[in-house]
Amino acid sequence: MLFRLGLIGYPIAHSLSPWIHERFMETTGMDGSYRIYEMNPERSFDTIMEQLQSLELHGFNVTVPYKEKIIPYLDEVDAGAAKIGAVNTVVNKNNKWIGYNTDGIGYVRALQSKFPALFHEAGCSALILGAGGAARGIFTALEEAGFKRIDLANRTKEHAMAICQHREHDSQVLSFATAENCLGDYDIVIQTTSVGMKPNVNRSIFTKADFSPIPIYSDIIYQPIKTKFLQLAEQSGAQVHYGHTMLLYQAQYAFEIWTGHKPDIGQMVEELEQMLKGR
Structure with a gap:
């Protein structure tokens, strides 16, 4: 199966999520792509949602400023995400969008x-x-x-x-x-x-x-x-x-929700640390 994954938010041009999830796909032997979809909040959110649906993604992450705004557009919201009041991960399951929050x-x-x-x-x-x-x-x-x-x-x-x-x-x-x-x-x-x-x-x-x-x-x-x-x-x-360890482990849980596979973090903590030090 070829997974189509991504991230929506604004601004997100320098997000590390593509690197993280591409590494996860390597370590789990999964095939797919993870792309950034920078959605300017000056646009209508209805239009943004229509664009997302046309992409036919298997799952995507959500970051500022859309973590709360996206909730009414979802078919279901996990109990934990509902308690938190924000969604940062969406999975397309049987053509239904289900929202989760992996931060905590x-x-x-x-x-x-x-x-x-x-x-x-x-x-x-x-x-x-x-x-x-x-x-x-x-x-x-x-x-x-x-x-x-x-x-x-x-x-x-x-x-x-x-x-x-x-x-x-x-x-x-x-x-x-x-x-x-x-x-x-x-x-x-x-x-x-x-x-x-x-x-x-x-x-x-x-x-x-x-x-x-x-x-x-x-x-x-x-x-x-x-x-x-x-x-x-x-x-x-x-x-x-x-804090950079949280970044990896919340992404790990999102990947698990999308694919059913829990990737090993392994040396990624040290690798991410070196990347961040170079920025």
Whole structure:
């Protein structure tokens, strides 16, 4: 079978997704192509959807600004994606478009690969910084992975409260000022905002925090690979977790949804790291 796969969003000209999925096809022995379909948001979204349907794709990824906008155009939405409120992966199954969200599961897979012991301990706790779409997906995936305590910190508390309301966990919503003084209370602190992303590489969501060496510090930003936030954590002696691994594992889960094959990440973590360092 020749798989026709792709990515829609804007702007996405420099996306690494084609490289990732072409490598997955190589390692699994699958035949196909993965192409970028840059859809300018100035166009009518109805027109964009008509164009997509004419391409007869077997599956495609969805990135900004369409992760939420595409939902009404789908025939079905996976329960996890519905809970998150965003779709980043669509599969064409029996001529029906079914939407999924692989971000949270991809993040957890990446974390399990680096820190498997974290998932063997009872009562693990996490603090998520930020309350955007990525935070929502990671919250859901950690909840399903068995984390007993998941708190959120955000500049606008209402956005964080919208994530944790009606959930099984009795989560606390903190201000950044409060969170900055209690990082050591958690097994892992996960930075999901855009603070510290290129070109503002000298910025960190916290600068005067007590980066206790006890927990793991994680940042989902992958440009730069080692953000200022992770540099400060590493200087305290803490373990750190890089964002580019999430990029690979969420793509792995998407590929699995499309093809039924779970590709081995193998050396791709190191290869992707070298590619990102060269950008």
